[in-house]
Amino acid sequence: MRLWKDAGHLIRLVLLLVILVVAFLVIRRAVIPEGFGRYGHFRPAALEEIRMRPVHFAGRAACEACHSDVVEVKKSGKHAGLSCEACHGPLGKHAEDPEVKPVLPKAVALCGRCHEANSARPKWFPQVNTKEHSGGESCVTCHKPHKPKFGE
Numbered sequence: 388m389r390l391w392k393d394a395g396h397l398i399r400l401v402l403l404l405v406i407l408v409v410a411f412l413v414i415r416r417a418v419i420p421e422g423f424g425r426y427g428h429f430r431p432a433a434l435e436e437i438r439m440r441p442v443h444f445a446g447r448a449a450c451e452a453c454h455s456d457v458v459e460v461k462k463s464g465k466h467a468g469l470s471c472e473a474c475h476g477p478l479g480k481h482a483e484d485p486e487v488k489p490v491l492p493k494a495v496a497l498c499g500r501c502h503e504a505n506s507a508r509p510k511w512f513p514q515v516n517t518k519e520h521s522g523g524e525s526c527v528t529c530h531k532p533h534k535p536k537f538g539e
C-alpha cells in the first residue's frame with residue numbers, strides 16, 4: 388500500500404481527465420448534425436435546405452417559351468449566344484407570373500459591363516470606349532439590344 392500512499396494527486400488528475408473526455412463526448416454528440424459522415428465530410432440535411440431556397444433565375448428556356456418574338460430577332464444577331472437573364476437579371480418571379488413587370492435594364496451600365504474597352508479582354512472581342520463612342524447617347528438609340536451589330 389506504500390505505493391499508493393501519495394497517489395491523491397494522480398487520482399485527481401485521472402478523474403479530471405475522465406470528466407473532460409465525457410464532457411467532450413457529450414458536447415460532440417450534441418453539436419454534430421444528424422447524418423454527418425453519411426456522405427463523407429458533409430451534412431446531408433444541407434441539400435434539402437438549399438433546395439428550399441427560392442429560385443431567382445428562370446433559365447433561358449422559360450423566357451424563350453413566351454417571348455418567341457425576341458428569340459426570332461436575337462437568333463441571327465451577334466447576341467444569339469447570350470442568355471436573356473445575363474442582361475435582364477434574375478426574372479424567376481416574372482416567369483412564374485408575367486403580371487410582375489420586369490424593369491428594363493439601363494443600356495449604358497449594362498453594355499459597358501461587357502463592351503467597355505479593357506486591355507484584359509481578348510483582342511477579338513468587340514469593345515469601345517463607351518464615352519467617346521456613344522457621345523453620351525444611350526447605346527440603344529443606335530444598337531438594338533437583341534441584334535446589336537450596327538446596320539443589321
Ligand code: HEC
Nearest residue numbers: 445446449450453471472475478479481482483485489491
Ligand atoms: C409565362 C410567359 C412568360 C415568361 C415565362 C416570361 N415572360 Fe416576360 N413577359 C410576359 C408577358 C405576358 C409580358 C407583358 C407583355 C408585354 O408587355 O409585352 C412580359 C414582359 C416582359 C418584359 C417587359 C417588356 C416591357 O416592355 O416592359 C421583359 C423585359 C421580359 N418580359 C423578359 C422576360 C425574361 C428575360 C424572361 C425569362 C426569365 C421572361 N420574360 C419570361 C410573359 C412571360
Ligand code: HEC
Nearest residue numbers: 450451454457458466469470471474475491492494527532
Ligand atoms: C445584350 C443584352 C440583352 C439580352 C441578351 C436580352 N435582352 Fe432583352 N433587352 C435588353 C435591353 C437593354 C432592353 C431595353 C431596350 C430599351 O431600353 O429600349 C431589352 C428589352 C427587352 C424587352 C422589351 C421589349 C423590347 O423588345 O424592347 C423584352 C420583352 C425583352 N428584352 C426580352 C428578352 C428576352 C426574352 C431575351 C432572351 C431571349 C432577351 N431579352 C435578351 C437587353 C438584352
Ligand code: HEC
Nearest residue numbers: 465466473474494497498501502513526530532535536537
Ligand atoms: C453579357 C455580356 C454582353 C452584354 C451585357 C452586351 N453584350 Fe454585346 N456582345 C457580347 C458578345 C459575346 C458579342 C459577340 C462577340 C462576337 O462573337 O464577335 C457581342 C456583340 C456585340 C456587337 C457586335 C459587334 C460587331 O460589330 O461584331 C455590338 C454592336 C454589341 N454587342 C453591342 C452591345 C450593346 C449595345 C449592349 C447593351 C444593350 C451589349 N452589347 C451588351 C456580349 C455582351
Ligand code: HEC
Nearest residue numbers: 495498499502513514515517520521524525526528529537
Ligand atoms: C450614335 C450611334 C451610336 C451609339 C449611341 C452607340 N453606338 Fe456603338 N456603334 C455605332 C456604329 C455606327 C458602329 C459601327 C461602326 C464602328 O465600328 O464604329 C458601332 C459599333 C459598336 C461596337 C463594335 C465595335 C467593334 O470593334 O466591332 C460595339 C461593341 C458598340 N458599338 C457598343 C456600343 C455601346 C456599348 C454603346 C453605348 C455606350 C454604343 N455602342 C453606342 C453607333 C453607335
